[in-house]
Amino acid sequence: MARRATAQGRGRCAVRWSIPQASDLAGRVDALFFTLLAVTGLVALAIFVLIVIFCIRYRRGARVDRSGAPANNFPLELGWTLTPLAIFLAIFGWAAHVYGGFYRDDPSAMPVWVVGKQWMWKVEHANGRREIDEVHLPLGRPVRVVLASEDVIHSFYVPAFRVKQDAVPGRYTMLAFTPTREGTFDLRCSEYCGTDHARMAGKVTVMAPAAFDAWLAQGTPAASMAARGFATFRRLGCSGCHDPRSSVHAPDLNGIYGRVVHLQDGRSVVADEAYIRDSILLPKRDVVAGFEPVMPSFQGEASEGDILEIIAYLKSLGTARP
């Protein structure tokens, strides 16, 4: 940061003509880009050359053979309809295949929780270590970023990784990738979010696994994310009803995460992050079969960070997923 400031102070204009490929997806995305560049570049060049040649050769007054100029040619036209179609479908298939990689569900991936907020990124790791506008990640380990927003829509964009995902209020979105290069890379907000949108920037630091583990353990807070979630669970009074020994009739939350929950109205849903979040903020939406809709909403009381911690706590109680 300081070095950049001096370079700028001297009026130096540091141009960069490429961006590093720092994730497992980057190379695959770039291959797609440069293939498209070659294909479209060649076709565009062919069209421009033809236009120029025709404009010169068939200029008004030039003595050339203009006889038999066709007004249409069905086979030719069908050809230049079906050929682009075939090429387009091939590119579509390729791109869709690469895209699948962005959302793969890898249970061994290291989760990182990121909450967007006007105009900062709040980051929390599983062991409870928190950062602001910085994300530390281990080299070569699959990462799953879970995104939420406290206010408006933001977008988590790391150009060097070629990944981008909106953080949308009211729901969780996610992103999976593996950092493949050590170093510090720019994190930017790419969905317009108000006054300081352009300054909602941060850094992603990719470290060797051992160094990362040391960093993670360093200044470890007293409590892990799940432990902090348990504290929040008690502070907000959740345990008053959801404790199995409680006199109030509320669902037991042991092993809730990933389980199929049967609802009053006959639907069945899987208790994932979004379900738990909705149950805390909009408890009347999905009432569990056999229970009275007595739970109050915790909107305004539980922040996005609180909810993520409660989810981590509930996950720590055991999950139905392998």
Place this chain on the structure above:
Amino acid sequence: MSYLEEGFTLRSWLTTRDHKRIGILYAVAITVFFFLGGAAAAIIRLELLTPQGDLVSADTYNKLFTIHGVVMVWFFLIPSIPSTLGNFLLPMMIGAREVAFPRLNIVSWYIYVLGATFTVGAVIAGGVDTGWTFYTPLSTLFSNTHVVAAVMGVFIVGFSSILTGLNFIVTVHRMRAPGMTWFRMPLFVWANYATSLILVLATPVLAMTLLLLAAERLLHVGIFDPALGGDPLLFQHLFWFYSHPAVYIMVLPAMGVVSEIITCFARKRIFGYKFMCYAILGIAGFGFLVWGHHMFVSGQSAYAGMVFSMLSFMVAVPSAIKVFNWTATLYKGSIELTAPMLYALGFVGLFTIGGMTGLYLAAIALDVHLTDTYFVIAHFHYIMVGGSVMAYLGGIHFWWPKITGRLYSEAWGRVAAITIFAGFNLTFFPQYLLGFLGMPRRYHSYPPEFQLLNVLSSAGAAVLAVGYLLPLVYLGWSLFLGKRAPPNPWQARGLEWKTASPPPKENFHETPEVDAVPYAYDPEEKLA
């Protein structure tokens, strides 16, 4: 007596029902808005000369790009070709004396002016900072600017679009001259007909969406705001359900104009006329099925994303057909590079680049990296400015003698066309690179490594500004001092050229009869 001599008072213009005069009223209004939106763009480009946000504050910058977008999309591009050239020419090209509903036609202009008043009012009152996309919950809960006034302006101007579209559809169906069958209609008419279908079918969805937005902002009805039980993605779906077809509202009429110009100055029938008609309809139809490609990273389901990606590739096919057919039209033609032809060929070049870079954005994995960066800005400016504005200016030059009865300076016309083409590429080509290198859009300040490309872009904008001011000067001069134009200075074949320049109020003294295909040009004929 020409339509211009029917009355010289302001009153005679403001109470007219003549489709030609209404076209001119629109032309005056949208020219004002073009330069208003252009002024906002000029300040944006000045601000981006340096990485630090030093010329205007972040809030002012946000208001500038919002007003640039709102004004250019709804008060210039959407009405540009249909409401000016379309109004003037569509009835003449099918041999009609009027549009189907002349009173409704002038009403739609007044609705446009009313909507414009709201939006200008919002700007004067302090501006709007949501971006032209009005994304929720930023627009409903967090922005404390004049969102409702601006949205009302857009809501109102939508009715003007709907009425114009309705008028054109009925006119084309009911008022064609004897012998003017569907496959004898000029492509300009086809294009405006297809555009009208989109206007009538898509604009109501925008109107509803904006009303819901206003209801949420004013009455706290929970529709889009998750805190009230709403869904912010619902807004994006509704907004793009209109706003993607709106791109075709902007570009289809441009394709119509270019088809007329190229066939005339190549002295050759348009190549593959029927494929061109089907391509127009195909674009209008598929255009309704691709809105989700604006939302690949929004949190929309990955499978929905893939379907939208495939459909977006489909819509590129008819666009490709059109480019190939224009190129083939030049083959064995007798080509004269007049000012309108230069604009039209400029359109083909820029539209090709804009269309091809659309493929990068349709390729879903690649869009993840490129969306919401300057790559997208460059892509849609190549289509809307490089494409639509270029074609609009080409059309204004081509039909200028018909509309005004005067000739303009051909040399200045060519200079302006080339200046605009060069300035345009210098402005927007660097933005493709900026986008690939990872510069997000709507950034008031930016990392210093992006400065060189931004300086190039701003320099291009200066050239572009000169290019846009030039026609204002020499066309203005021609209006009063230009040489009188003959009825058909280009020896063109359309019905609009078979009457006086400027035409009489009722267009034709006798209703024309049509007995041949359009564009009966012969490259070997000797021209006067």
